[in-house]
Amino acid sequence: MNTLRKAAVWLDDRLHLTALYASTAGHEVPKSAGSWFYVFGSATLLCFVIQIITGACLAFVYIPSTNEAFTSLQYLNHAQFWGWYLRAVHNWGSNFMVAIMTLHMIQVFLFGAYKYPRELTWVSGIFLLVSTLAMAFTGQVMRFDQDAYWGLTIGASITGRVPLIGAQLVHLLLAGPIIAGETLSRFFTLHVFIIPGLIIAIVSMHLRLVLTKGINEYPKPGHPVHRGTYDAEYAEILRKEGVPFVPHAIGKDLIFAALVIVGILGCALVFGPKGPGGPPNPTIVDTNPRPDFYFLSIFAALALLPDWMEVLILFVAPALILIFLLALPFISGTGEKSATRRPVAVLSVVLIMLVIGVLTYMGETSPWSPHMSAWSGNSIPARYVKGRTPLQLRGALVFQNKQCRNCHALGGEGGERGPALDAVATRLTRDEMVRQVIQGSGNMPAYGKKLSPAEVEALVSFMETLHPPGVPGARPSDKPQNKLPRDIASLHHRLR
Amino acid sequence: MSLARGSAVVLVWVVLLAGCEPWGKPAAPQKEIAEDFQTLFRENCSGCHGEDGRGGPGRILNDGLYLAFIPKASLRKVIEEGRKGTAMPAWARSEGGPLTEEQISVLVDGMEKNWAKKVNLRGAALPAYEAGAVTGDEMRGNKLYLRDCFACHAKGGIAGPLTEPAYLALTTKQNLRTSIVVGRPDLGMPDYRVLNRGRPLSEQDIADLVTYLMGKAASK
DSSP, rough: OOHHHHHHHHHHHOOOOHHHHHHHTTOOEEEESSSGOHHHHHHHHHHHHHHHHHHHHHHHHHOOSSTTTHHHHHHIIISSHHHHHHHHHHHHHHHHHHHHHHHHHHHHHHHHTTTTHHHHHHHHHHHHHHHHHHHHHHHHTTOOHHHHHHHHHHHHHHHHTSTTTHHHHHHHHHHHHSSSHHHHHHHHHHHIIHHHHHHHHHHHHHHHHHHHOOOOOOTTOOOBTTTHHHHHHHHHHHHHEEEEIIIIIIHHHHHHHHHHHHHHHHHHHHHHHHHHEEEOOTOOSSSOOOOOOHHHHHHHHHSSSOGGGGGIIIHHHHHOOOOHHHHHHHHHHHBOOOOOOOHHHHHHHHHHHHHHHHHHHHHHHHHHHHOTHHHSSSSOOGGGGTTOHHHHHHHHHHHHHTTGGSSBBBTTSSSSSSSSOTTTTHHHOHHHHHHEEEEEEETTTOOOSSSOOOHHHHHHHHHHHHHHOOOOOOOTTTTTOOOOHHHHHHHHHHHH | OOOHHHHHHHHHHHHHTTTTTTTTTOOOOOOOSSSHHHHHHHHTTTTHTTTTTTSSOOOSSSOHHHHHHOHHHHHHHHHHHOOOOOSOOOOOOGOOOOOHHHHHHHHHHHHHHHOOOOOOOOTTOOSSSOOOOOOHHHHHHHIIIIIIIIIHHHHTTOOOOOOOOHHHHTHHHHHHHHHHHHOTTTBBBOTTTBBTTBBBBOOHHHHHHHHHHHHHHOOO
16 A cells, blocks of 8 residues: 555656646636536537547548548448448537537627636637638538538639639649649648647647636626736635636536537437538539538528629628637727626627528528429429410420529429519510520529520510419510500690 | 336347437438439429420420320430420430430330320321421412411411411421421310311321421521
């Protein structure tokens, strides 16, 4: 016994284990910080650890080559014993990580934890947010399926629009002008080595800051932060009601960690892995690629923004958001911490989450995506065929054959990108239809070069028949057929 | 609950669960290519030819007379290569289309099997699918047009004019010939058996009509 004790003392003397424990797990935190609201940070870290473990296991099998990435995922899904589950846990781990990280960020914001003296904790957290989203994006590329291919294509197209150095940036991103074998190697390196390394480094700093600057006390309304007095107040709180993190405050973290693990393992079991969906072949146009859920809102915003907003949303907005997030603790580093006294902060969170939520929903349903098989698979409603002239029937064929149907519904079937055309003749005159078809406008491409004059003629004469029975077609505004103005004019004439 | 009973319950659950496939397990990759006639037709043809091969703006396919008129080899060729000058695109992979040889066979066989039936020709000879050596007479075709077509195909008539240049630019000789022979029973147009005031049109009549209409296209 004595020998064992001696050995332990010797080890402690050399490794300073007691001191390490006292300054980390044993460090004092305000008792009020042992709250259910304070569990999200450790849960995010837990997700990251799960990602590292499952990611390392996946790396044993995954082959980062364009020829074999898809096959190696198929192997995991179908041949390797419970290989699909490994993929599923990694996928759901990432979903949980992004979700819980978001909760952590919201909590820190609403509890004013980013204020003096924890500015750098927040700033390092912002870098972790960016790194985690970068992990999510590069991870999506690892699947190297259609979603990955088109996600990359969109990313590269956006990058290519950076002024002056766009082409060089695309080269940097894709390791060449196009998506090729080197692209996957590059993203593999980023996803497996560089970004995780960065995250580990920033997390270390993040945690060190938590230890040195302490965990934010549960904010009380009416206790604003002042630069001159806060440090003394915090020391007083610790002196009065400080408890060691382990074992007093860690209990709820552990329970939440267990819930997260059960959640990830359960979701993985029930919902399984994502993809890989379809080989990344740009010649397959009959595809409906969409990003993973954390990018669905961006996907929706990009799809919906009007063209004059493109530069604003693509470049100005992300830069502004990032600058604002980084500057936040310096802009409002003092003052009230409690959410009950910060209505603007609460409303901002509600508004931002609503916008992101709605955009995510839009991204999931993506009503703007053309239905690529509508032209050959959705028949023209019989009522639009009966009683039509040979030319109008040709026009209906042009309508299908030139894939107008993929964006424009008839009888409730077809794409929703453009307006349904069941009553187009009540909105547009013949000339306006011709102009719209030939020149396009807004999101509609110009079809002038893709249609012969006869095809335009046929198409427009078909569309002219598209109005509800009894409702007259649109008339040119310069040729009023309404009798009233002329009658008034003649009356006026007669009266004179 | 005693420990033994508890462990028994857990054991039963484990055994039950072990027998199940987890919901999340990806299904084995399936053949993605559709191979049944109904699906193939619905996904690829119904857009123009109608839900059930009839009632669409494109040629009626679900029709005994049409399937008797067109030789199987021609039907296959039209699907594979499309029809230049009309809206029919090429469907064979070899022509840049989406369908395999087998899928096209399924379509051709499926149309024959499901829709071909014996047609009563009422004593009239069934014209050959492709126009033969008969030379059409434009002047006679004009007369025939006024006699046999004009009642419906006059301007403002119930079927609308055939002589509009844009229509004629989007059709072909073969297309007109097929339309005259098989009509559009789904849209109310009679076929060659009755177009001549209740009597059949002859091979010469059909050639004359086609020549007249295509001459209209050329003159505009």
